[in-house]
Amino acid sequence: MTLSVMWFRRDFRLQDNTALYHAVKEAQQRKEPLLFIYHLDPVFTKNNTPNHRYFFAALDLFVKRCEKLGIYIHIIEGTWQEAFSHILEHFPEISSLYYNQDEVGAGQKRDEEIDKFFLQKGMKVSSYIDYTIHGAREVKKADDSIYKVFTPYFKKWIAQPKRDPYVLTEEDLFLESVREDSLYSKGQKVLSNLPMFLDQNSVPHEEAARRLLKVFLQKKIDQYDRFRDVPSAEATSRLSVHLRTGTISARTVLYHIQEKQQTSYSTGMDTFIKELAWRDFYNMIYHHYPESKLNEIDDKYRQLKWNDNSNLLGKWKEGKTGYPIVDAGMRQLREEGWMHNRIRMITASFLTKDLLMDWRLGERYFEEMLHDYDEASNIGGWQWASSVGTDAVPYFRVFNPMTQSNRFDSKGEYIKKYLPELAGVSEKFIHEPWKMSENDQRKAGCVIGKDYPSPVVDHTIQRKKAIQMFQELK
Numbered sequence: 001m002t003l004s005v006m007w008f009r010r011d012f013r014l015q016d017n018t019a020l021y022h023a024v025k026e027a028q029q030r031k032e033p034l035l036f037i038y039h040l041d042p043v044f045t046k047n048n049t050p051n052h053r054y055f056f057a058a059l060d061l062f063v064k065r066c067e068k069l070g071i072y073i074h075i076i077e078g079t080w081q082e083a084f085s086h087i088l089e090h091f092p093e094i095s096s097l098y099y100n101q102d103e104v105g106a107g108q109k110r111d112e113e114i115d116k117f118f119l120q121k122g123m124k125v126s127s128y129i130d131y132t133i134h135g136a137r138e139v140k141k142a143d144d145s146i147y148k149v150f151t152p153y154f155k156k157w158i159a160q161p162k163r164d165p166y167v168l169t170e171e172d173l174f175l176e177s178v179r180e181d182s183l184y185s186k187g188q189k190v191l192s193n194l195p196m197f198l199d200q201n202s203v204p205h206e207e208a209a210r211r212l213l214k215v216f217l218q219k220k221i222d223q224y225d226r227f228r229d230v231p232s233a234e235a236t237s238r239l240s241v242h243l244r245t246g247t248i249s250a251r252t253v254l255y256h257i258q259e260k261q262q263t264s265y266s267t268g269m270d271t272f273i274k275e276l277a278w279r280d281f282y283n284m285i286y287h288h289y290p291e292s293k294l295n296e297i298d299d300k301y302r303q304l305k306w307n308d309n310s311n312l313l314g315k316w317k318e319g320k321t322g323y324p325i326v327d328a329g330m331r332q333l334r335e336e337g338w339m340h341n342r343i344r345m346i347t348a349s350f351l352t353k354d355l356l357m358d359w360r361l362g363e364r365y366f367e368e369m370l371h372d373y374d375e376a377s378n379i380g381g382w383q384w385a386s387s388v389g390t391d392a393v394p395y396f397r398v399f400n401p402m403t404q405s406n407r408f409d410s411k412g413e414y415i416k417k418y419l420p421e422l423a424g425v426s427e428k429f430i431h432e433p434w435k436m437s438e439n440d441q442r443k444a445g446c447v448i449g450k451d452y453p454s455p456v457v458d459h460t461i462q463r464k465k466a467i468q469m470f471q472e473l474k
Contacts, residue, residue, distance in 0.1 A: 002095035003178065005035045005087070008073060009107075010055075011100050011130060011246035012062035013206040014173060016165035018128040023098035024172050026126075033176035035091060038063070039084075040077040040190065043106075048195045049368040050337045057197040058204050058245040063188075065205060072179040075187030080110055084117065090183060095123055100130035104286040104376050105293070132280045133250050134160060136287030139280070146288050148390040150281050157277045165252045197337075197371075204241050209248035212238060217260055224268035231329075231340035232413035237272070240372035241338070243279070250276055282380035285390055293379050294360070296388035300473055304388070306358040313361060315456055316351055319418070322448075322455035324431060325405035326350045328418040335418070337371035342408055348385035349399035353466040354457055359386035387470065395470035398463045405431040421451045 006023040014020065027034050038059065044052070063073045076083040088094060097118050102108050111127065118125045129135035139157050140146055147153035197203060216237045227235035242248045254276055257269050289297050296302050315321050319330035329343035339347070344366075351362045363382040367373050383389025387397075409415055412430030416423050422433060424444040429436045434448050434455055441447050448454055 001093060002030070002032050003035055003091055003093045004030075004032060004096045004098065005037060005091075005094055007097060007099040008036065008038045008062075009100060009102070009246075010244065011249075012058055012204075013209075013247050013249070014066075014069075014071075015167060015206065016249040016252045017100070017246075018130040018166060019098040019100045019126070021166035021168060022126060022128070024168060024175060026096075027175065028172070033178050035087075035094070035178040036066070036071055036073045037087065038073050038075050038187075039080060040075060040194075041080065042078065045077070045194060050197070051368055051370055051373045053195050054197040054203070054241070054337060054371040055245060056191075056194040057200070058247065060191055060194070060196060061200070061203050061205050062247075063191060069173060071173070071175075071177045072184055073187075074180065074183050075191050076183075077187075077190055080114055081117070084114070088121070090180060091178075096126065097123060098126045099128075101127045101135075103129070103131070103136045103283060104290070108287070108290070130249065131246070132283050133157075133162065133254055133276060134280050136284040139284065146284060147281075148285075150278065150391050153281050153284075154274060154277050157280060158273070162254060162258075163251065165249065165255050204245050204247045206247045209239065209242035212242065213248065213253060213256060217256060220268075221257065221260075221272055222264075222266040222268045225271035226268070228271070229342045229408050231343055231409060232411075232417070236341065240374075244372045244374050250279065278380075279374070279377055282374075282376040285380055286376035289390075292383065292389070293363070293375070297383060297390050298388050298392070301388040301470070303473055304469060307356040309355070309357070312355050312456060313351075313357060315453070316347075316355060316357075317365060320453050320456075321350070321355075322434065322453040323350065323354075323401045323405075323459075324412070324415045324419055324422060324433065325401055325409060328409075328415045331418040333366075333369050337369060339370070340414075342404075343414075344381060345385055346399055346401060346404050348382055349393075350401055352382075352386035353398045354401070354459055354462045356462065356466060356469060359383065359388065396467050398466055400463075401459060402431050419452070421446055 004023055004027050006020055011017050023034060066073055076087060078086070102111055115125050115127070134157060139153060139160060147156070216239070220235055220237065223235060227233040239248065239253060243250055254273065257273060261269050285297070286292055317330060319327035319334065321327055325343070326347050329339050329347045332343070333339045348362055351357050352359050359382045363378055366378055370378070380389060384392045387393055387395035405415070411427055412422070412425070415430055422430060425433050425436070425446055426444070429440065433446065433452060436444065436448065446452050
């Protein structure tokens with residue numbers, strides 16, 4: 001009897017999982033069992049960062065949940081060549097492989113090599129676009145070139161037909177799942193030894209994702225366009241960690257929004273759908289610009305002379321720049337592994353336009369810290385903020401941290417949540433505490449330079465320097 005392999009990656013769910021759906025349906029037709037695997041690459045496992053600890057915790061929870069359903073996910077480790085050679089030695093009857101594609105980065109190169117490896121052995125490989133709603137090659141101009149500006153891309157994206165989520169019944173999931181005891185036990189041991197995020201209540205899983213989506217649709221989405229930029233409002237979906245780990249698909253999210261639009265339309269829904277399209281847009285850009293993790297997409301800015309000051313970089317990371325809205329964001333990141341999107345823009349602009357530091361340093365730090373780290377979106381966001389990417393903010397538009405703070409956190413609620421040393425500072429000074437007199441500082445219980453740092457740079461001066469730095473290359 002032949003055997004099919006379902007390879008999980010960053011798709012920790014059983015519903016609307018494209019590869020899983022086809023693997024199950026085709027195994028049913030052929031009346032053959034399924035072998036479920038997850039591959040741990042040593043390049044991945046050696047990174048003990050908040051991002052990786054969170055991801056491994058999500059993997060561990062998914063494996064445990066599947067086991068209760070009689071679905072046994074075998075953890076295999078080593079390079080992909082070592083891992084799959086080992087699997088094929090154990091199971092010479094393997095005839096086909098199913099997985100959801102990586103369209104960007106190292107994952108894309110690995111997929112291409114694995115396809116060749118299996119096809120040369122005469123095996124069938126079935127891979128699918130699943131992480132995004134539309135793949136990197138699906139939304140193009142009439143002349144088959146790609147869009148580099150979001151607005152025309154979105155017009156084409158929204159007009160493309162969308163498929164409904166794939167649903168597997170309980171009966172479908174009551175399948176013959178192979179369990180090779182020695183291999184399975186060894187994998188469980190490897191998994192248990194990985195560094196993991198310890199707060200189990202915060203680890204993403206499929207049921208939690210669906211509950212969160214339901215609450216968002218019922219209570220938040222109609223006001224999303226009005227309050228999404230206010231960090232204290234808790235008005236965002238918080239689905240990003242679920243999309244990143246695949247505990248819910250972007251298609252499922254879109255499907256339920258569009259279903260709701262038919263009976264109770266709101267502009268908030270349109271705004272949120274655009275955010276899903278931005279995710280696809282950046283995936284497409286990274287696919288077609290594979291070097292963009294290291295190089296500016298706009299090549300005229302590859303010669304920018306960035307500041308190299310490890311002390312300033314450290315203060316930015318620690319949330320000790322003296323600019324409250326920036327520091328609150330960086331402390332939220334350290335405490336929660338997440339940061340509000342408006343604050344991501346403000347902190348990124350501050351690093352690149354105020355501290356004049358290389359955007360790659362910020363991108364790398366976010367990669368380490370963010371639980372919802374998405375490589376394509378993060379690279380796209382950093383290149384946008386630093387004015388070096390496609391459809392980026394113009395270089396002469398420099399976010400003013402005080403203006404941003406006053407506009408989006410007018411009463412300082414967000415700031416005070418993450419900077420308790422500023423709890424006693426009045427609304428008048430919360431965005432610029434260095435302007436307090438000595439008497440004001442005593443009243444607030446916050447001495448600038450002691451309890452809270454003085455600004456590490458002068459924004460007005462740095463803005464001029466940033467513009468000049470870019471103009472020198474034009």
